[in-house]
Amino acid sequence: MTKTVLLAEDDRFLRRAAETKLRQCGFDVRVAVDGDEALALAREVAPDLLLLDLLMPKRDGLSVLKALKADAATKAIPVVIISNSSKDLEMQNASDLGAVDYWIKSNLSLQELCDRVERLVRKPA
Amino acid sequence: MHEGPAADIATTVREHDVHLGGLIKVNPLAILVVDAHDRAQMCNPAFEKMFGYRESEIIGRSINALIVPTEKDQEAQALSQLGFAGRTADSVTRRRRQDGTVIDVELTIVPLNRDGRSIGAYGIFRDLTDQKHAERHLRAQYAVVEALAHSATIEEAAPWVLRAVAESVDWQVGAMWIVDKTANRLRCLDLWCAADVSAEMFERETRAGRFPRGIGPGRTWDTERPAWIVDVTKEERFSRRQSASAAGLHSAFSFPMILADEVIGVVEFFTSAVLQPDESILRMFAALGRQLGAFVGRSRTLEQVEGFFTMSQDLLCVAGFDGYFKRINDSWCRVLGYTLRELLAEPHVDLVHLEDRDATIAQFAALRAGGVLNAFENRYRCKDGTYKWLLWTAIAKPDEQIIYAVVRDNTARKLIEQQTQDTLRMRNDFVSFVTHQLRTPLSGIKWMLELAAEAGDAAEKTSYIQDAHESADRLIGLVNDLLDASRLESGKLRIVLQPVPLRALTDAVMDDVATLVREKGHAVSVESPAGLPDVASDAQLLRQVVMNLLSNAIKYTPPNGRIDIGISQEGRNVRWSIHDSGIGIPRAAAARLFEKFFRADNVHTVDTEGTGLGLYLVRLIVERFGGTIVCESEEGRGTTFTFTLPLTGAST
Numbered sequence: 001m002t003k004t005v006l007l008a009e010d011d012r013f014l015r016r017a018a019e020t021k022l023r024q025c026g027f028d029v030r031v032a033v034d035g036d037e038a039l040a041l042a043r044e045v046a047p048d049l050l051l052l053d054l055l056m057p058k059r060d061g062l063s064v065l066k067a068l069k070a071d072a073a074t075k076a077i078p079v080v081i082i083s084n085s086s087k088d089l090e091m092q093n094a095s096d097l098g099a100v101d102y103w104i105k106s107n108l109s110l111q112e113l114c115d116r117v118e119r120l121v122r123k124p125a
Numbered sequence: 126m127h128e129g130p131a132a133d134i135a136t137t138v139r140e141h142d143v144h145l146g147g148l149i150k151v152n153p154l155a156i157l158v159v160d161a162h163d164r165a166q167m168c169n170p171a172f173e174k175m176f177g178y179r180e181s182e183i184i185g186r187s188i189n190a191l192i193v194p195t196e197k198d199q200e201a202q203a204l205s206q207l208g209f210a211g212r213t214a215d216s217v218t219r220r221r222r223q224d225g226t227v228i229d230v231e232l233t234i235v236p237l238n239r240d241g242r243s244i245g246a247y248g249i250f251r252d253l254t255d256q257k258h259a260e261r262h263l264r265a266q267y268a269v270v271e272a273l274a275h276s277a278t279i280e281e282a283a284p285w286v287l288r289a290v291a292e293s294v295d296w297q298v299g300a301m302w303i304v305d306k307t308a309n310r311l312r313c314l315d316l317w318c319a320a321d322v323s324a325e326m327f328e329r330e331t332r333a334g335r336f337p338r339g340i341g342p343g344r345t346w347d348t349e350r351p352a353w354i355v356d357v358t359k360e361e362r363f364s365r366r367q368s369a370s371a372a373g374l375h376s377a378f379s380f381p382m383i384l385a386d387e388v389i390g391v392v393e394f395f396t397s398a399v400l401q402p403d404e405s406i407l408r409m410f411a412a413l414g415r416q417l418g419a420f421v422g423r424s425r426t427l428e429q430v431e432g433f434f435t436m437s438q439d440l441l442c443v444a445g446f447d448g449y450f451k452r453i454n455d456s457w458c459r460v461l462g463y464t465l466r467e468l469l470a471e472p473h474v475d476l477v478h479l480e481d482r483d484a485t486i487a488q489f490a491a492l493r494a495g496g497v498l499n500a501f502e503n504r505y506r507c508k509d510g511t512y513k514w515l516l517w518t519a520i521a522k523p524d525e526q527i528i529y530a531v532v533r534d535n536t537a538r539k540l541i542e543q544q545t546q547d548t549l550r551m552r553n554d555f556v557s558f559v560t561h562q563l564r565t566p567l568s569g570i571k572w573m574l575e576l577a578a579e580a581g582d583a584a585e586k587t588s589y590i591q592d593a594h595e596s597a598d599r600l601i602g603l604v605n606d607l608l609d610a611s612r613l614e615s616g617k618l619r620i621v622l623q624p625v626p627l628r629a630l631t632d633a634v635m636d637d638v639a640t641l642v643r644e645k646g647h648a649v650s651v652e653s654p655a656g657l658p659d660v661a662s663d664a665q666l667l668r669q670v671v672m673n674l675l676s677n678a679i680k681y682t683p684p685n686g687r688i689d690i691g692i693s694q695e696g697r698n699v700r701w702s703i704h705d706s707g708i709g710i711p712r713a714a715a716a717r718l719f720e721k722f723f724r725a726d727n728v729h730t731v732d733t734e735g736t737g738l739g740l741y742l743v744r745l746i747v748e749r750f751g752g753t754i755v756c757e758s759e760e761g762r763g764t765t766f767t768f769t770l771p772l773t774g775a776s777t
Contacts, residue, residue: 011565013596017572017589024579055561084564087557106564110575 003121004028006047008038008064009082010056014105018051021110022117035059039067042074048121052099054083054090062093069098078120134158134166134237134245155250158237159188163205166245175230175252177223188248192220194227208234208246217253226400229253258405265293269413278428279303279390279421280314286417287317287392294406296396297322298374300331302342303382303390303421310335311343311391322397324372330365340364342379342391349388351380351411353402357395369395376400380410384418392417440515440532446493448472451527460534462508478504478512492521492528502535514539558737562603569596606738609669613745620749624659624773625667627692627699634671638679646685653692660699660770666746667770673739674703674766681764682707695769698752702767709760718756719744743768 005027009015015031022029030045032038034057042050042064050068054061061081068074081094081102091102103116138158142149149156155172159165165183173179176192183191193201197218207214214234219227235247268289276282279301287299297319302311313332318324336343341364345352354377357363358370369375372395379393392414434441434454443452450457450469457468461476477485481503492498498519504512519530573593580586612618631651635642642649660667678688686706693700710718719740747754747768758764 011569013569013573013592014565016592017569017576020576021572083561084568085557085561104564106568106571110572 002026002028003048004030004045005117005121006030006032006038006041006045006050008032008035008041008051008056008061009053010034011053017110018113021114025114025118027114027117027121033057035061035064038064042068042077043071046074047077049117050077050079051082051117052079054081054085054094062090062097065094065097065099080117080120133239134160137239137244138167138237155252157188157248157250158245159205159248160245161209161243163187163189163202165191172250175222175228175250176220192222194219194221204232204234205246208236208248209243211236211238211243220250229257255405258409261293262405262409265290265409265413268293269416273416273420276424278424279417282420283315284317287315290392290410290413291317291319291394294394294396296394298324298327298372298395299392300342300394301390301392302336302346304346304388305335308335310337311341311346314390322372322374324368324374327365327368327372327374330368334365342393345379345381345391345393346388349381349383351378351407351414353378353407355401356399373397378402378406378410380407380414382414382417382421384422389418389421437531440534442528442530442532444473444528444530446521446523446526446528448474448489456534460507460513461505467508476505478506480504488517489528492519493523495521495523497521498530559607563600566596566600566603569593570600603738606742610738610742610745613742613749618749620663620666622661622750623663625662625664626657626659627667627701627770628653628657630664630668631671631690631692631701634668634675637672638675641676641679642688645679645682647679647682647688648686649688649690651690651692654694657692657694657699659773660750661773662750662770667750670743670746670768671701673743674768677739677766678703678705678707678764681705694772697772698769699772700767700769702765704763704765706763709762709764710756710758711760715756715758719754 005022007015007018007022007029009018009031010033012033015033019029019031030041030047032041036058038050038052038056038061039059041047052061052064061083065079065081068077068079075098079099081091081099082105083090083102084105086104094102100120101116103113108116135158138149149169152169153171155175156169157165157172158167164185165188166185168178168180168183178191189198189201189205197220200216200218204214204216212234213236216232216234218230218232220230220232221227229252231251231253233247233249233251235249236243237245237247269286272282272285272289276285283301287301291297291299298317300316301314303314304310305312311334313334316328316331318328334341336346339347340362344362354360354363356375357377358366358375360366363369363377369377374395374397376399377393377395379391381388382390382392392410437454438456440456440460441454442450442457444450449471450473453465453468455465457463458465461468474482474485474489484501485503488498488501498517501517501519502514503517505515506512514535516533516535517530518532519528521528570593573589573596577586577589577593580589609618628651631653635649635651675688675690682688682705688706689704691700691702691704744754747770750770752768752770754766754768756764756766
């Protein structure tokens with residue numbers, strides 16, 4: 001069964017690249033360009049994984065994460081933070097709020113990104 | 126005519142003495158027998174020894190003329206009369222010996238009767254010299270102790286010590302000398318002179334004297350022991366011979382002041398009498414010399430400690446357990462700005478910052494209980510209302526109920542610590558911000574190239590490479606901004622000011638952003654009077670300013686908004702302003718708008734691509750051209766940025 005990945009990323013280049021690669025790897029990819037959209041789509045499609053950027057217009061990633069975890073309907077959605085910030089405080093906050101992982105985009109190739117997503121969503125529940 | 130009765134008296138006394146077993150003859154007290162006319166009739170060997178006369182020399186002579194000093198004459202006659210009147214009398218007085226010296230004696234007069242008739246008297250003398258010396262010694266000691274106790278330095282004590290000693294031995298002049306180690310000379314500290322002596326020249330000479338070892342008082346310095354000169358006016362080696370003679374001074378003695386086996390000074394005394402060396406005086410003053418030396422030692426030690434106390438840049442204090450300062454040094458006044466009186470007047474904890482007061486009270490309670498205070502910091506209120514950080518090291522002496530403390534003004538260091546922390550935090554912020562800003566376009570380039578490498582379709586490949594290019598441009602733009610900021614900050618950017626037509630420059634920037642404006646549906650207007658003079662600027666940098674302000678306006682104004690640019694002349698300046706109908710800037714953020722990497726809280730609601738460098742660079746550039754920039758804004762209503770630049774030729 002095709003797994004659905006929700007990609008929340010405001011940078012259009014990164015969004016395009018990640019979306020293209022994830023599709024090539026066989027995921028059903030949905031994209032959000034800001035925090036509000038991310039929250040709405042997560043509720044709507046209940047993805048198998050949410051790749052969530054932190055610095056986004058309208059609503060930042062941590063706020064989206066908090067809202068999802070506070071809602072019984074969405075709290076089970078696994079969330080991975082994808083950011084280019086390596087501030088300890090942000091990593092700690094993400095972990096405290098229930099993110100399963102924190103990836104730094106510039107340190108990953110698209111292939112590695114796909115492999116990691118693969119491992120997470122194929123993992124037996 | 127008197128021989129008969131006189132012989133009778135002597136015979137009678139001798140007969141008595143025989144009966145008494147020779148008691149008079151062997152008596153250690155000097156005993157003299159006189160007739161009713163005070164003429165000596167006999168004396169015992171003890172009398173001969175005490176007065177230096179042989180019995181045969183005095184028999185029949187008026188005893189008063191022989192042994193009574195002139196000033197005691199009347200008193201002696203009165204005493205005799207008592208004896209002749211049949212009464213026993215006792216007196217402490219002085220008598221003269223054959224050699225002219227005067228001795229202190231206790232004299233008892235006992236009537237001598239025969240057949241109920243007074244025929245003469247016994248005079249019984251006890252030599253009080255030793256006792257008088259002991260008393261004098263005690264008196265001098267007491268006076269010296271008093272003088273030293275009330276003086277902090279030997280200079281202060283000198284006049285009192287000289288006077289006490291001189292008066293106790295009845296000498297008329299005393300001088301104190303101190304060793305000046307630098308000059309290697311004795312220098313006169315002070316001279317005391319009895320009121321009844323006129324020794325002006327001698328005093329002048331003494332006070333001005335500087336004696337090396339071995340000369341004058343320097344002889345005592347050299348020999349390190351007391352010395353006696355019977356008559357200085359006859360002493361060849363005594364340099365102040367003439368003036369001493371003029372003052373009527375003769376005998377002198379001196380003794381060294383000794384501290385730790387070293388002579389540190391010399392004391393000398395002079396008298397108008399010509400006296401043989403008196404061992405008891407010399408002995409007495411050898412001890413005094415050591416006492417004075419020890420005092421000088423103590424006062425010098427105290428002086429050194431006092432010196433440190435006064436000189437210290439640190440705040441030194443002695444405080445009582447009652448919470449009041451007992452003693453503080455000037456540094457307290459210098460650092461806190463209060464007068465000494467003000468600081469001593471109130472419990473010192475009253476000046477402690479309210480936030481530090483409980484901790485201070487607790488720390489001092491522990492200190493009083495016998496603890497120590499180490500590296501404790503608190504804030505003290507200065508007279509001007511500001512606070513200073515004080516760093517305490519203190520110990521308590523519970524027996525004396527006092528606290529000794531060394532306190533350092535740590536304010537400057539605290540400030541540096543604070544600044545260092547701020548700088549570190551800023552650098553941290555800078556590094557993490559720049560890291561994030563650089564990584565984003567870098568990831569874009571990296572990912573686009575990865576896709577391009579795998580793409581089979583040529584058109585698709587080109588499209589990925591195109592995006593990689595754009596990301597690279599963004600990265601370069603960011604790096605350039607950072608570089609510009611850094612150069613402008615350090616003042617290393619060399620700029621040649623040239624006349625720049627601001628209207629034309631604005632129009633050119635408008636052309637560059639035309640597409641962006643159209644996309645967002647904004648209406649942009651530019652207003653300026655004809656014949657506007659040029660500004661003194663650098664076209665390239667000024668273009669950056671205008672571009673930045675215009676793109677901000679476009680970016681932060683919701684679609685179909687209004688943007689108005691106005692350019693006008695204002696005295697020697699040109700004023701350029703841009704008003705938008707955008708989201709505005711929160712009041713708190715407006716103040717920090719032109720800071721490096723500052724971004725208002727509300728910018729993330731529309732955009733995340735800003736570097737936080739734009740307005741910072743704008744300010745740096747405008748200021749570099751001698752201009753100013755301000756921002757007025759109302760959140761939700763819009764923003765106006767206005768910069769002014771000097772006209773060409775207007776000197777700044």
